[in-house]
Amino acid sequence: MKRTLGTCYYPEHWPRDIWEEDAARMVASGLTWVRIGEFAWKRIEPEPDVFDWGWLDDAIEVLGAAGLKIILGTPTATPPRWMLDRHPDMLAVDAQGHPRKFGSRRHYCFSHDGYRQDCRRIVTHLADRYGRNPHIAAWQTDNEYGCHDTILSWSDAARRAFRDWLAQRYQSTEALNRAWGNVFWSMEYDSFDEIDLPNLTVTEPNPAHVQAFRRFSSDQVVRFNRVQTEILRARTDAPLLHNYMGRETGFDHFDVGADFDIATWDSYPLGFLEDRVGATPERQRRYARQGDPDFQAFHHDLYRAVGHGRWWVIEQQPGPVNWAPYNPSPLPGMVRLWTWEAFAHGAEAVCYFRWRQAPFAQEQLHSGLLRPDSEAAPGLAEARQVADELLDAPEVAPLQATVALVFDYDALWSWEVQPQGRGLSGFDLLLDTYRGLRRLGISVDILPPSADFDGYRAILAPGLVRMSDALKERLASLGAALLLGPRSAARDADFTIPVPLPPALPGLDVTVSRLETLRPDMPVPLTGGGHAKHWLEELEGTAETVLATETGAPVAMRRGATTYLGAWLDEAAMIRFVADWLAEAGVETMTLPEDIRIRDTATERFWFNHGPETVETEVGPLPPAGVLRQPL
Amino acid sequence: MKRTLGTCYYPEHWPRDIWEEDAARMVASGLTWVRIGEFAWKRIEPEPDVFDWGWLDDAIEVLGAAGLKIILGTPTATPPRWMLDRHPDMLAVDAQGHPRKFGSRRHYCFSHDGYRQDCRRIVTHLADRYGRNPHIAAWQTDNEYGCHDTILSWSDAARRAFRDWLAQRYQSTEALNRAWGNVFWSMEYDSFDEIDLPNLTVTEPNPAHVQAFRRFSSDQVVRFNRVQTEILRARTDAPLLHNYMGRETGFDHFDVGADFDIATWDSYPLGFLEDRVGATPERQRRYARQGDPDFQAFHHDLYRAVGHGRWWVIEQQPGPVNWAPYNPSPLPGMVRLWTWEAFAHGAEAVCYFRWRQAPFAQEQLHSGLLRPDSEAAPGLAEARQVADELLDAPEVAPLQATVALVFDYDALWSWEVQPQGRGLSGFDLLLDTYRGLRRLGISVDILPPSADFDGYRAILAPGLVRMSDALKERLASLGAALLLGPRSAARDADFTIPVPLPPALPGLDVTVSRLETLRPDMPVPLTGGGHAKHWLEELEGTAETVLATETGAPVAMRRGATTYLGAWLDEAAMIRFVADWLAEAGVETMTLPEDIRIRDTATERFWFNHGPETVETEVGPLPPAGVLRQPL
Amino acid sequence: MKRTLGTCYYPEHWPRDIWEEDAARMVASGLTWVRIGEFAWKRIEPEPDVFDWGWLDDAIEVLGAAGLKIILGTPTATPPRWMLDRHPDMLAVDAQGHPRKFGSRRHYCFSHDGYRQDCRRIVTHLADRYGRNPHIAAWQTDNEYGCHDTILSWSDAARRAFRDWLAQRYQSTEALNRAWGNVFWSMEYDSFDEIDLPNLTVTEPNPAHVQAFRRFSSDQVVRFNRVQTEILRARTDAPLLHNYMGRETGFDHFDVGADFDIATWDSYPLGFLEDRVGATPERQRRYARQGDPDFQAFHHDLYRAVGHGRWWVIEQQPGPVNWAPYNPSPLPGMVRLWTWEAFAHGAEAVCYFRWRQAPFAQEQLHSGLLRPDSEAAPGLAEARQVADELLDAPEVAPLQATVALVFDYDALWSWEVQPQGRGLSGFDLLLDTYRGLRRLGISVDILPPSADFDGYRAILAPGLVRMSDALKERLASLGAALLLGPRSAARDADFTIPVPLPPALPGLDVTVSRLETLRPDMPVPLTGGGHAKHWLEELEGTAETVLATETGAPVAMRRGATTYLGAWLDEAAMIRFVADWLAEAGVETMTLPEDIRIRDTATERFWFNHGPETVETEVGPLPPAGVLRQPL
Ligand SMILES: [Zn+2]
């Protein structure tokens, strides 16, 4: 499959008389894809059950006729104002109990039955009309599930649905009380109708209660989305997809992704660096115009798994955005670098958001490929350059990596429910681990615990709070080098500490006898350099100590192929420890300069310079924003 | 007109038998004015429609007989508790939806019709009784509109009034939808009754929506106040005034000021330095006992414009206050310096708040000229010293400055609605610019965009987000040197980016092709020294580049008398760039030491030392808190 | 009386078949006491008026038969879920108006009459059943009053009760208006039913209003608790106690303590260091594994007074906890040190919380003496070591100190109501003063203002905002050296500044003519070294200046035995000034190293090393966590 480019377009925003010219310019710029429709409900159905299809028929025809392939979005992220008259209680409610009102987007509660019925209705109409349209080459449902903190809703609808979900899962309150340990603090329930959402409690609620609410909330997204994919499946053969966000962990993307053909995500490297990467101020300063060197790659690898191998960047930042704390311009060349980086990680397509900067409403300072006056913005030339470079580039050429990193949404919720130290996050632990691997030149596959791990030489599963016995057995039986911990298998399915104590891994005599969290100013020095930070476990057992504190306490212990690491390592310790561990596993590493990253496909090794200065590498000097394709 | 002094007095707080002595001491201290009555509603009307005028008649007679001129306040900032029984829904509501309750002051929503009727009633009674009283020499309406964040109310009353205001302004929802770009995110309305206040939305509301709400909220203040001034106008010939606050930008003071004869403001240099100047910690430390060297002067110049040339400080800090994060004592001499500084900027009168420190209630740690035990507080001797110095000082002698700075409330709302970078504020940009001018020894006139700019040699209008074509033409036709930008003319009347792109100035080929906001740790170095910070625009066009980044990007461009500056400059760059620009405009400058400021009247040049150490100046050494009057 | 140890146990959490073994292990570990029952309401009364006593009878018998003495708790901190069906409005309400829901603990409003009746009912049942049980050796009411910010409730029940309380106290609104100075800002009331709780006001409410609400809220705790103690008194001869918290100042513990025989408190040195000591980051870092060197001792001395000389630590941290921002492990030996430190301050017993770490619910990461798998956790060996050491240690041997520090809850509320500088706290002032005394090797008695001060050589009463004339006279008549100020006697009984101005002490001509609060970066240097920080008063009068600023302003003044200190001193100034003052009072001091503290009983001097390194002392080298008992 050829790698392709595209963009996001809103015909309803622009005069009818420039659509043809826009379409022609897209094609001339080397773009293949155009995504439309995902916010247009009000224009499609101006009044309840009154439809205006003309403009959309027309837009599809104009774009299609120009040779563009269309991704059509369902408009359920932006119900019109009249929908609130039908369902006054459809709004999500914040944790303080305030309804989250109309006036922007995503103003709905996933648990509201009436709204879900109206979504079923509009999607059916859309699919009936365009399911077999030859220009529609893919369908997107809704938009950015979870964006603006919209997974958790504390509404009446959510409360009712949560009670049902609990009743289904536990069957009796006796079972629930036992599973959650509600004997503690006299929290036992006699009826599912007594159970409230876990907000506004006097002090923290039972973590089992919160974890259940997190799982329920994720399931509500799956249920909400499946209504749409089922309708679409019955009416179209085009692939289905959704545009996921960066660091959105409120729902299980593997679960939602099971109903899709392709995973796509919205990549905003500069905005994300400012508002969600969690980098130190120094790192934020260094990469302010380039974005974090690992954050995008991490999501590329994650969503490749979510998409069962098929994935896109469907929204690529093309210049400054409007929504981050600070919104600088990218370094010249970064739009190209980001695009090639996606392809290096296996993307089939990269689409820029958006075609033309809107002069009105919320995103008026969000760059497009065109300025509001239709002149080319700087991003367009870089997109065009990639389009040219793609002409003689290899096709999408996936290559299974030798190293796998296990990513589990349920575990991330556990970290959020019980961080034990201020701000500790399982996501950050995964990202730190991934960064360490990347600094060693490793191409990584990110996989869910349910994956088939055949063929990997080395598997890392840090912070995997819940591990079934079956998973433990399956991993141990692979023969691959296995690096678990910290916090692995620390809770059972209902958020209780198992006995025997964690990690209770087959064949490895290691017990976490106690754990502590550390102030940022008290890292614990390790023998051989580097430190444990944030999280440190006390390990007991007969396994061999392969890493220890300067005072001699074991930090990592090993037997055979399985190593348990009982700490969160800082960057120096991570690189050193993982390098040694990989060497033992027979995986070759190279320590890359701070700003350089590489990524292998089946045919090429890509070199990227994420720093602001030229760097000498073994393939020669690489300028800022430099991309080098080394044939393999 | 002679410059005069005064104080604020609450006869209802003190035993009747000390009023005569208080009045006599005021006169003996050199005070001319006494302000009374503005919080006394409950004592005037203890029960609905039951009035007790005796004590107020008496107080007016005692003070007047002693020779004092009285400013009488309408008591509408403090409705009695019984008012809530009449109008349970009169309270303002905070942005989270919680009513802002009785128990302090300003507990009303400007949009509540019933409360406004009761204000009409009490002011009519007051004006009928005292409108022709010879001792009443001025009237104040209400107290500190906007203080305690009281302009924006999210109440039902405000919602209803906002819908009416929108209907009046747009006539149809089609027009409103078009103007706001509501097609974006399916936000189009079919009825004005569908439009809510822009709070509690899922993500940010449409900036056009918020800007409209800001304008509406300002208009509500004008409407509320005008009820009172119309009643007073019909019943008195005394001048009318209101006491504005420092850095209160929630309503358009020029609009409200149109109904007044005099502008007055409440100047608390130490409190403001701690809670609203926005200075760096280092600057806060240096000026902790003196106040910011430019903040008061800026407001003096601003409110001189609001008052059409006539203005006072009606509340002058006389010692430590009670309401700032920290409340240090002023450096000895600062009360005198602040008073003279006001006179240097053209004040007709300076009144100290308050006569005697109240030992009870909210302000019990707010200094007065007297202590609670009626002994003199330190401020009294400094007031007395000024009174003596005034005996042979020149009269108020206004002098039009050569340099004008344009101040527009609507533009400040635009910055708040869409800062694009964390905490960026149009007010701060104006204050930084003003500070730069003052460091160069310039006396400045601050003017609204509607002003007549005749006679100015140089006009600066930074951050003027909205500029009508008429304004552009008018400014260009003046012949004066014009310094615009950044962000000038960046939005049309409905918060949309105009095409052709901004600034689209007549005769100046400059286009802002893109803009970025900068992290505080990434200032961009400029050729010749200094940096751009916070806000940086990319400029295109054929105009001459007169300032550039070290990498060669144009930062300021000029043709003829008009210069466009596409950046927010730091202090070093500001002083250097503005000095050069003023030199070209034929305006002489002198670079003053950090702590020294000067101000010219028609007869004198005033020198002030705001620092904690003696400074050598061209007029000799100036001690801390030093004031030197140099005849011109 | 022998010093004893104990633990907290929840038989309802564990299978019946391990109770005997648990009991036997407790006894074998040297424990005497076991506390049970305080969260078990739901298990005792599963449905309204349906009781299940069997398990509790059994548990008491098992533990008692093993030789343990039982403290039985009333379960009123954790009403079962069905209680909400009886009293839907029983929940406390937060300051924003949101009910604080079921799902953790302490979910009740102290003012709710219906809930208080149900507490009366359950306590009566408990006391009837177990009041004469020979194994029940003490009773605890409820659990940690005030924990999780539960003293102040903004509920309807609280509003009604507050109005009654005000009516009782003031009898007429005229009296209340006069006392509070409600003439200010027209805040006068005509009926007690007009008075609301002082939350959600537009700007700050009248401090007299808030202080009244604080006093009311404390009285509600006393009233709530007394219902229980009265029932118990009638049915048991065992001592009654409550477990107080660290830095819980929301209610007057002396008032509540009047109804108890013993005071106990819950001592979590590491958790408290992270979340409430208020130490600098450097100090937090240094003592992260040991806890603040003075915070526990301060509470030991405080609760000794609350308990009329009889006090315990009823919950002692035995390892990492789960609820602080960071939760590190204690340095080895600290559990022993904390235990001995309590005994050194006169504790009769120290109980560890908890026996076995619970694998479920909110505290699953809170250490116990046992791990969840019943293996010994590190704390158990240290407890066992203390048990052994106690065998030949002296009995509890109280000794009146020579120096007293006055602690007044009402004064702390005044500081909170009116800090005048950001974050200033009367508690911190007391702790700083206490720390200064301890650095000088002083053993301190902490006493309420109502105490009999006979026999003390030196009495300190910093920040005692309200002092009656009787108290002034009583203190002055003692002959002891008296150190008052800052802020002493600064307000009358209704939060008004008295005239003559404070402190108005008999025989001491000192007047606070003005005061200021200081930014943290502007401490004022004093002659002889050290600084005034936070709070600085200007003093007038004829008394002798014994401490002054470098610019010569008096900071402390003295006549005879009475000294008034008008500033908050930093540690250097505090140590120097207090040392000199104590020397004059004939009290010997020794300046201890930073980490070392001593404490004298009648028979021994205890030496403790709170630092992470060995320290040389006059009794030899003391290792980290070292405890040395020097016979006297
Ligand atoms: Zn008269």
Ligand SMILES: [Zn+2]
């Ligand atoms: Zn709320």
Ligand SMILES: [Zn+2]
């Ligand atoms: Zn027995």
